[in-house]
Amino acid sequence: MGMFHEYKTTISAGDTVIIYLTPDSMYPLTMTPGAVQNNKFGSFKHDDMIGSKFGTKMRSHTGRGFIYLLHPTPALWTQVVPHRTQILYLPDISFISSYLDLRPGKIMIESGTGSGSFSHSIARTIAPTGHLYTFEYHELRATTAKQEFEEHGLSDxxxxxxxxxxxxxxxxxxxxxxxFLDLPAPWDAVKAAKEALRKDTIGRICCFSPCIEQVQRTAVALNEHGFSDIRMYECLAREHEVRSAPVPDIETAIGGEKVNFKMSKSDRNKKRKLEAGSAEPSGEESAKLPEVLVSKPTDITRGHTSYLTFAILAPVDQQ
Ligand SMILES: C[S@@+](CC[C@H](N)C(=O)[O-])C[C@H]1O[C@@H](n2cnc3c(N)ncnc32)[C@H](O)[C@@H]1O
Incomplete structure (x- = not known):
């Protein structure tokens, strides 16, 4: 049994463990007694993992490398979930959760379930007393998601x-x-959403659509059905990474003669040749410069995912 909405320290048979190889390479693994996991770093026995602590750094039997055994979280699941559909990512999930005022005890309706990426985060946010009703019309996707929710301890x-x-x-x-509606035609579900929302307090809706034409039709439907405060947002996340970069001092940068750090004999020779015009500067020269930590945006920035159309159904609008 996994534990996506609470923490435990020791790995048991049946748990879902996130196997971390590198920041770009992770996958989920269900702990099965007797099974062996092979990856590019070698062989790892499930029996060695069972009984270990989450967070353990485990060496392979061949000694070729190591993996980390991470505790599953909705955020990690979003990175490793087998995609049956397009999924929601954390910038959208977190913005939607806060804008819909989700917190423990809330009752939420979602359609379609798709790959269950959004559902995992929502379940954790409204735990332990809230409930998520999620609807999916593709039978295999519905069955697969149901099975994952059971394996992850979320079926209650x-x-x-x-x-x-x-x-x-x-x-x-x-x-x-x-x-929350992540459907091709959310406007056709607005009437049903209105019926499902509580009438004694403010009800909130969010529709997730990649095209502006969908937003227009949704906004019209929301307006016609008495929703108010209709707003649309788009989340664009820009991740920064930390690197060390060479920093020449001012004399070096402008090609002056003085350098304020110690050079090896061969570097002094290279410098002499450079100054005499008998050598081309190579990457090695800059590699010898002092380094500082800098941050820069990652080369790949995830752009437009979808438009998020929000509205509220206020009790006063029901009268
Ligand atoms: C993009 S996926 C949802 C992804 C999900 N939000 C996630 O984060 O994994 C949209 C899903 O809506 C389902 N769907 C489309 N029309 C539907 C309908 N009328 N009733 C129920 N589900 C529907 C599709 O089968 C698809 O799985």
């Missing part, structure tokens, strides 16, 4: 229903604090 908090919400609505009335 998530009700997974195989259902076409455009054709049949959510089958819920006056129940949810918030509704």
């Amino acid at each position: 908090m998530i009700t997974m229903e195989h259902r076409d919400v455009i054709a049949n609505g959510f089958g819920k009335t006056d129940l949810a604090d918030a509704v």
Whole structure:
């Protein structure tokens, strides 16, 4: 049994462990007695992992390398989840969670479930007393998500229903604090969302759509059904990474003669040749410069994911 909404220290049989090789290479593994995991760093026995502490750095039997055994979290799951669909990533998930005012005890409705990336985060946010009702009309996706929720210890908090919400609505009335729609035509589910939202307090909705034409149709439908405070946002995250970079002092930078750090004999010879014009500067010269830590945006910046259209259903709008 995994534990996505609470922490434990020791790995048991049946747990989901996130195997970390490098920052760009991680995958989930279910602990199975007797099984062996092979990867580019060698062989690792599940029996060695079971009983170890989460966070352990484990060497392979061949000694070729090591892995870390990480505790699963919704944030890590979003990075390793097997994609059956497009998924939501953390910048959108965190913004939506806070804008929908999600916290422990809230009741949430979501459709479609897709790969369950969003569902895992929501379940953790509303735990332990809240509940997520999630709906998916693709049967295999619904079955796979249900199985993952069970394996991750979330089935008490998530009700997974195989259902076409455009054709049949959510089958819920006056129940949810918030509704999230990640559907091709969310405007067709706005009426059902209104029915499902609580009427005694402010109900909140968010629709996630990649195209502005979808936003327009959704906004019209929200307005027609009495929602107010309709707003649209787009989340663009820019990650920075820390690197060390060579820093020439001012004399070196302008090509002056004085350098204020100690040079080896061969470097002094190279410098002499450079000054005499008999050698080309190579990467080695800059590599010898003193280094400082700098931060720069990563080369790959995730751009537009989708537009987030929010609205509220205030009790006063019901009268
Ligand atoms: C982009 S995926 C959702 C991804 C999800 N938010 C995640 O983070 O993993 C959209 C899902 O909506 C489902 N869907 C589309 N129309 C639907 C409908 N009328 N009723 C229920 N599910 C629907 C699709 O099958 C698809 O799995």
